[in-house]
Amino acid sequence: METIFLIFILFLGGAIVTWMAGKLGNIVQDILFLATILVPSYLFYTNVATGYAIDFNVGGIELSWGINAFGWLFSLIVLGLGAFAAFYAVSFMKGKERRGAFYLNFILSIMAMLGILMSQDLISFFIFWEIMTWSSYIMVVYNGNDVQRIGIKYFVFSAIGAYAMLMAIVLIKSMTGSFMIESLISSYTSFSYDMQILIPVLLLTGFGVKAAIMPLHVWAPGAYSNAPMAYTSIFSGSLSKMGIYGMVIVFTTMLSYVPEGVWFRGVVAWLGGFTAVFGTLWAIKQDDAKKLLAYSSVAQLGYIIVGVAIGTPLAMMAGLFLAVMHAIFKGTLFMVVGAIERQTGTSNFTEVTGLIRKMPWTFVAALMSIIALAGIPPLGGFVGKWMLYESLITSDHYLLVIVIFFSSTAAFLYCYKFLFGFFLGQEEEEWAHVKEAPALMVVPMVILAGLTFLLGTYPGIILKPIANGMQTLGYGMTQGQLWDTSIILNEWGNQVVLQPILYAILGIFVFFVIFVTIKGYKNTRYVTTKDISSSGEVPLAHENLTFSQGFFQPFLRAVEPAMRRQIDKYYTAIANGLESLFDFTRRIYTGNGQTYAIFVIVFVVILLIFKNSIFG
Amino acid sequence: MINDKNSQKIVDFIQNWARKHSIWVLAYGTGCGAIEIPPTMTSRYDAERLGVRGAATPRQADVLLITGYLTTKTLKRVIRVYEQMQDPKYVIGFGSCTINGGMYYDSYNTIKVLDKYLPVDVYINGCMPRPEAVLSGFAKLQELIAQGKANGAQKYKDNLDWYRENQKKIIPNWVMPEYNW
């Protein structure tokens, strides 16, 4: 049997066995769960090489699975982050209800994402896409909170995306007579003009829902914050990247063959830019860490979409690099929130403060991922952002640079809010008992945070697979000079050598930390956060002076005009309009036989009146 | 060599010179005396030319300037502020009220002798002292610092029990953190 079938059978069988194994005890279930994630991943990386492909026939439909270098790059995000998140999830779910259902859907999501990357035909692509959507939908409503509002929103938008995609698939089948992606791409140029426009629009709608691009993003904040945090880390980290995966394929294949592609690129890039700006502004406003990170995810996906949509080699590389980095740091940050929520029972900045001494390792993980998110050298996010700016300037998108730069500067605000809200500020009596999260939660977080550091210093590690993947998308090897394990050259030939700069930064940092610590060490004392110079007043133990209400209020006042309109409200208006339409339709069917008789009579009369004019 | 007595003398001289010419004042405006600080600082008398400059918080300040009477309620805050200041630190008592109670000698809630509660390095008398007097007070403090005689903080450390006893007599409900110098 082919290994690939074994992998999927292991996933499916493992998922069901794990689900059933609840009676055998928690530890057995945990081990089964981890094995179901790890064994197929191991088999995938050892036995399935890039360029692998297999055709087979199910019920008379030709299906084709295979993996190329581009899919392999995304498999790193899916399986790598999935493995870390799985370890985290085992500890996260300890003592929670419905573990079996959680594990089942977790595994199904991973399997479906891998299946999407493997699919070379539209039928299996669509089936895996729907498995992914459904498993994530169940996770969104898993807590049972707010199912009405959040669950239905996610469901409706997923359905819109799925129908758009299904429509595109049917159209493609009717025109090419095949479900193969290759045949679609090869015969795309021979389509009529309408179809050339319509099919990318439908496909981009389908992918855009998952990637949470601007008008289709309204489900994201609620869904991300409502799912269990162990799942949200792959929900935001990997699952949203499937939308990016699809978009990249649409942009690099179909839209690069037709002249209208330029318009598509421009529109989608600007949509990405607006997504970045408004996602950031709304993130600054949130007081709940989950909501903040959810909006921040929307904003970060905006950057990625900008890079992908611009589509020059450097921009594509920037977009993909940011996609990988975003998976790592946002996965970590959601894990951090999960750990804090588990230890304290809340994820609200206005309630939790001063955890730095209680949860130091969580703080380290959060700090490093936040620095990566903010894009500050030498950590990972900087390389991606830097390439993005370069590519935008070289490809003449000058205003987009300003938009992106505004958004990433404003991102510092919520970055600081996240760190300050949870970890800094006054230590409170209420949280004095809080302990560090269990090792099984802390270790994945810290390792992932370390990865951001590694990839920021040696971006070549991940730029090589990206370049390989881009080669399969039709980009030549010319961008080979853009990466090396340590040196990035930009398009104009200036260079930033990251290693000496890293050494310099570390050297200066260590020197001054030692200077500040050593100087007068004997006469330097630790005092508690209650011992502050607040006009000679001594805050009592239960008095908390931390500034957490109305954080960034002046900034929000300054940008208030931009935030007055919410897309949500327009959708609500549409929904209300539809509801009244349905209501009207319902009124026609009164359930009274007399009324129906009148309808029949009126219809006959109208028919008689128009009879002469119509039938002559 | 660095611990040599003569080189220590030179270091002390330089440090005292710096301390003398850079006096960051935390003006604790307790009474009516606070009104004399603005003319002292602004263009008429310009204390900044002597290196005297306002400090925003006790952590950064060198001199605690107590301008006027101290009620028992304020004394608690003043002690707190003094203990939050970093060494070397000095106290200037300003006006008759800090010296002997001044016109509040018979009030039921103002203390009369500041130096029983905090180690005062320099008193400026007068009700109110004019800005010239304030400047001369600063000049006196500078002189003391240069000679190394402005050692009120040391006195406070050495006699902390005595000071605490006096302070707790006024403030029976003592909730302050320990003094860590």
Next chain:
Amino acid sequence: MDELKTKIIERIKANFQDATENNSFNYNRLDFNVNKTTVPSILFYLKDEMGFKHLSHITCVDWLEEGELELIFIVWSPVDKIKVFVRTRLDRENPVMDNIDMIWRQAHTYEREFREMFGIQFTGLEAPQDFLLEDWDGPPPMRRDFHTEEYASETFFERPGREDAGDVREEIIKRSGEEIPDFAKKYSR
């Protein structure tokens, strides 16, 4: 104005039998003495029925010789431009009074002050004990039998040479034989 005042007096007297009025003040002032149990109702009446919206002041007088404390509520009508004094007497040994901060919220502050300064207990006053005097353990300091100078010299340290609290200028004259200038004489004792 006088008609208005007589009208007010009539209405008050009709409604509150224990109110004795004193109408010998200048043109816009009225004065009533009432029992302490009547105070809340008369204040309510003045505020709600007669337009005395504004509580100007509450003050307290210590009648040491009569063994009573007098509380005076001053209310003001912005329409009629008349102020009304409502006086009541409390027992000095056990001064208890009804809390009126539900009529005027600003009365709350006055009541806390009286509680500390005169030792008047307001029933139902919900406020922390400490207001102006933190950690106070002496008698209420605003009562007339509280000897403030004695208390101060007992509680606080004294600078030597300040025992008699005499005039400094006279001291200076004694020491140096200098004359007090004329313009300064009127300030000396």
Next chain:
Amino acid sequence: MDSIWFKLLGVVVSFIVAFTVGMTYMGLSRKITARVQNRKGPPFYQNFIDAMKLGSKTSAIHHGVMQHFGPAFLMVSSVMSLMIIPVLNNGMWFSNLNFHGDLIFLLYIMVFGPLGMALGAGQTGNPNSAIGVTRGLSQMVGFEIPWVMALVALMIQYHTTSIVDLMNIQVESGTWLIFSSPFAFIAAVLAMLGMFRYSPFDIVGAPTELASGPMSENGGKYLFTMMSSASVFAFAKLTLYVDLFLGGASNLIELLIKTFVIYMIPVLYGVVSPRYRTEQSIRYFWGWPTFFGLLAILYAVFF
């Protein structure tokens, strides 16, 4: 010549130069402010005395490990900027890491310090610190927009992101960028007002409102480190403006004159201005400065 020790020596020397110049400038600004207010003012070396005094404080307190990291982060930011910005035109002296000088990299390394400092300020638990930090970050979002617009205009016009290349262009053509791209200069200078945080943009450490904001729990050695960092950073920023718009400098004297002229802009603007509120400050930067930034980009694109 290329040995690591020689480079380290170069770093130390440029650090000392930047420290001295920055401190002197700050002292001079105090003197000038005093003269404008009709005072005699402190001597120009007053800031050195203050620094020495802070260094000779014998005791200190800290609220945790981030308070040690905060000043170190600040120092990383200022020293790295100093190392990346070319001090003089000829690459012989003070060429620390100039050849990696990249404007985008510089932009990010310049915000590194304030953010690190914000973490240190956050751990003190003083509400004033946190309020100051939020004000500072908000203001940063304000002035970065015109500043980035100016830099992007330069990048578009001269097709480089390297500071050294921009300097070479000025040396070769003989025209300073202040004349060849004037709008970018105006936008950059208006953004500089916020960057230096003199009045009316001193909302971060407003002593009367916030008790010096993020610094309010730092005294002695911490304040000393921050003060040195601020002086080095001021010098680095001024040098950057001279490099970008005034054609760089071929020797130290020329550099001092040019930087002093640039430095006088925020100082003299500051001495006659009261303080803005935070949102006023942000809106200020999104008004005329951003307009000039847009003009600069249009100018760069079409000319």
